[in-house]
Amino acid sequence: MKINGDILEKINGHDLNLLSVEEFGDDHISTGMETPMRPDAFDMSDQQKKDIIAVLFGEIMDVMGLDLTDDSLKGTPQRVAKMYIDEIFSGLNPKNKPKVALFENKYRYNQMLVEKNITFYSNCEHHFVPIIGKAHVAYISSGKVIGLSKLNRIVQYYAKRPQVQERLTNQIGKELSEILETDDVAVIIDAKHLCVSSRGIKDETSATVTAFYGGAFNDPQKINELHNYINQ
Numbered sequence: 001m002k003i004n005g006d007i008l009e010k011i012n013g014h015d016l017n018l019l020s021v022e023e024f025g026d027d028h029i030s031t032g033m034e035t036p037m038r039p040d041a042f043d044m045s046d047q048q049k050k051d052i053i054a055v056l057f058g059e060i061m062d063v064m065g066l067d068l069t070d071d072s073l074k075g076t077p078q079r080v081a082k083m084y085i086d087e088i089f090s091g092l093n094p095k096n097k098p099k100v101a102l103f104e105n106k107y108r109y110n111q112m113l114v115e116k117n118i119t120f121y122s123n124c125e126h127h128f129v130p131i132i133g134k135a136h137v138a139y140i141s142s143g144k145v146i147g148l149s150k151l152n153r154i155v156q157y158y159a160k161r162p163q164v165q166e167r168l169t170n171q172i173g174k175e176l177s178e179i180l181e182t183d184d185v186a187v188i189i190d191a192k193h194l195c196v197s198s199r200g201i202k203d204e205t206s207a208t209v210t211a212f213y214g215g216a217f218n219d220p221q222k223i224n225e226l227h228n229y230i231n232q
């Protein structure tokens with residue numbers, strides 16, 4: 001497969017050398033937990049990115065000796081490009097960040113609220129294979145209440161990036177703290193990494209658990225209460 005002139009120009013015009021990585025992209029959370037991105041990450045349109053990824057992925061398939069004229073394979077480079085930009089890595093682009101409506105806490109509910117068992121699919125940034133898990137998020141209202149579905153949407157937004165579980169956990173925790181204007185936020189993630197189970201060490205039984213405990217959740221009693229809710 002040949003890279004056509006136009007596409008080659010686009011590729012060359014956008015320095016694909018990833019060595020000069022800077023922290024950029026998450027301007028909404030200036031916490032040092034940002035996904036490392038180049039400053040020009042969003043100079044190209046989604047369509048331009050898909051066009052280039054399709055060519056490059058086609059090259060990978062070609063190098064592996066796959067016949068790109070085969071009926072079943074010929075659409076794969078475009079399918080992968082669309083999947084990367086519109087689906088599994090759509091959370092890299094702040095324009096896809098969920099809009100969150102907040103309400104006044106008129107209900108006077110002042111205990112923790114736990115949204116548990118939020119299933120997510122992410123991808124490991126080292127191998128680009130799936131991370132599949134459950135997130136449990138909790139907060140204690142400081143006067144604002146968030147729509148329940150928005151908790152799920154925030155988890156999905158940060159999951160849809162090349163990730164490590166530690167960063168995913170902290171990004172969700174920090175984002176919720178900012179939105180809800182409280183430190184009293186907790187996030188627990190329990191996930192399986194296919195890079196550990198399907199390849200490499202091939203351990204099918206292990207799982208990885210990470211936690212973010214802010215404010216009131218730094219108390220062993222509160223952590224205990226949270227775990228009781230999750231394990232109910």
Ligand SMILES: Nc1nc2c(ncn2[C@@H]2O[C@H](COP(=O)(O)OP(=O)(O)OP(=O)(O)O)[C@@H](O)[C@H]2O)c(=O)[nH]1
Pocket residue numbers: 124125126163164165166193195196199200201
């Ligand atoms: N801390 C952390 N490590 C991760 C995560 N996902 C994958 N990894 C690990 O990242 C490491 C990458 O290590 P390398 O030695 O460069 O990669 P590798 O040679 O493919 O390693 P193996 O998986 O052991 O075959 C591996 O140990 C992965 O298990 C994550 O979310 N957090």
Ligand SMILES: [Zn+2]
Pocket residue numbers: 124125126127128129193195196
């Ligand atoms: Zn991995």
